[in-house]
Amino acid sequence: MFAHPTSPVVPGLQTDQFQNYSSYHARPGSHRWKNAKKGLQFTVMTVGCPGLGRTTFINTLCEKQVLPPPVYGNPDQAHEVQPMNFAPYNVDMEEDGIKIALTVIDTPGFGNGIDNEEHFKQIVQYIESRYEETLAEETRIKRNPKFKDNRVHALLYFITPTGHGLRELDIKLMKRVGNRVNVIPIVAKADSLTVDELAAFKKRVMEDIDNFRIPIYNFPYDPEEDDDEVVEESRELRNLLPFAVVGCDEEVNEADGSIVRVRTYPWGRVEVDNTEHCDFARLRFMLLNSHLSDLKEITHDILYENYRTEKLSDEQTSDGVTAEA
Numbered sequence: 463m464f465a466h467p468t469s470p471v472v473p474g475l476q477t478d479q480f481q482n483y484s485s486y487h488a489r490p491g492s493h494r495w496k497n498a499k500k501g502l503q504f505t506v507m508t509v510g511c512p513g514l515g516r517t518t519f520i521n522t523l524c525e526k527q528v529l530p531p532p533v534y535g536n537p538d539q540a541h542e543v544q545p546m547n548f549a550p551y552n553v554d555m556e557e558d559g560i561k562i563a564l565t566v567i568d569t570p571g572f573g574n575g576i577d578n579e580e581h582f583k584q585i586v587q588y589i590e591s592r593y594e595e596t597l598a599e600e601t602r603i604k605r606n607p608k609f610k611d612n613r614v615h616a617l618l619y620f621i622t623p624t625g626h627g628l629r630e631l632d633i634k635l636m637k638r639v640g641n642r643v644n645v646i647p648i649v650a651k652a653d654s655l656t657v658d659e660l661a662a663f664k665k666r667v668m669e670d671i672d673n674f675r676i677p678i679y680n681f682p683y684d685p686e687e688d689d690d691e692v693v694e695e696s697r698e699l700r701n702l703l704p705f706a707v708v709g710c711d712e713e714v715n716e717a718d719g720s721i722v723r724v725r726t727y728p729w730g731r732v733e734v735d736n737t738e739h740c741d742f743a744r745l746r747f748m749l750l751n752s753h754l755s756d757l758k759e760i761t762h763d764i765l766y767e768n769y770r771t772e773k774l775s776d777e778q779t780s781d782g783v784t785a786e787a
């Protein structure tokens with residue numbers, strides 16, 4: 463099992479270390495890409511309460527409009543609670559010359575009820591059903607060479623920027639799924655908070671994660687085994703958790719010919735790829751570049767392996783009971 467964050471941190475907006483990531487188009491190569499030549503299947507699930515900016519985030523992440531803008535329905539039906547559903551989107555991307563077959567699974571309707579127990583169950587079931595497919599494939603005598611690995615490698619959990627800390631819903635969901643998937647907590651609509659409020663909010667969220675023993679993906683590293691560069695990078699990323707994100711609503715052509723992705727306000731703008739403004743660029747880089755392989759490996763070697771062991775030992779136990787009866 464991967465560890466909980468060892469110590470709560472006060473991340474704030476760290477401006478100096480991350481200049482490398484601030485450019486929208488220039489992203490440096492990574493030591494983790496050595497074997498990734500053919501293109502990689504990578505699946506991310508986005509979960510968060512309605513209206514927290516998931517659709518906007520997905521489009522910002524993929525650098526194109528993957529999801530259509532929301533269609534607001536008839537106001538007479540606005541009170542009707544829509545059931546949660548799983549909406550997968552496939553996007554072919556290329557990062558540093560590496561092809562990625564990205565699948566984003568959005569979960570519209572999550573958290574819109576008074577009791578969301580059913581939603582927690584459905585999300586766990588969805589993740590487990592993907593493990594089940596892999597297990598069934600592994601146990602076939604003749605494997606399908608075209609088998610697609612549909613396992614969810616990371617779950618981005620959108621935290622409401624209340625300023626107070628985690629809510630019961632956040633704690634419950636992350637605890638329920640944390641031993642099945644790499645949970646990456648993010649502060650949605652981080653522009654709703656001032657710099658100081660955001661730093662305090664991040665600190666509170668990490669304290670809650672620690673106190674409630676919520677298993678999240680906390681950039682595990684081994685100081686003995688890993689290169690100094692990896693250790694340093696992992697520490698920095700851990701200190702940024704939960705990532706503060708802002709979704710882009712406009713692309714602006716600058717006088718020097720560059721394109722800047724922004725969210726505009728009457729008084730100014732937030733540049734979503736600027737690490738001095740939010741953590742989006744750092745999150746994107748780690749997700750689709752530096753830590754993609756790590757997320758896949760942890761999914762396969764630890765999370766799936768635990769599922770497989772539990773499943774097979776449950777089956778053995780029930781066989782034993784049947785045999786004895």
Ligand SMILES: Nc1nc2c(ncn2[C@@H]2O[C@H](COP(=O)(O)OP(=O)(O)OP(=O)(O)O)[C@@H](O)[C@H]2O)c(=O)[nH]1
Pocket residue numbers: 511512513514515516517518519532570571650651652653654707708709710711725
């Ligand atoms: N201030 C701010 N507004 C945002 C941000 N991201 C999205 N929005 C706005 O929030 C509203 C909802 O955004 P969506 O991306 O549709 O949110 P969603 O989570 O997909 O919503 P549902 O699918 O309806 O649950 C839109 O008006 C967006 O423009 C952000 O980072 N900051």
Ligand SMILES: [Mg+2]
Pocket residue numbers: 516517518532570
């Ligand atoms: Mg949406």
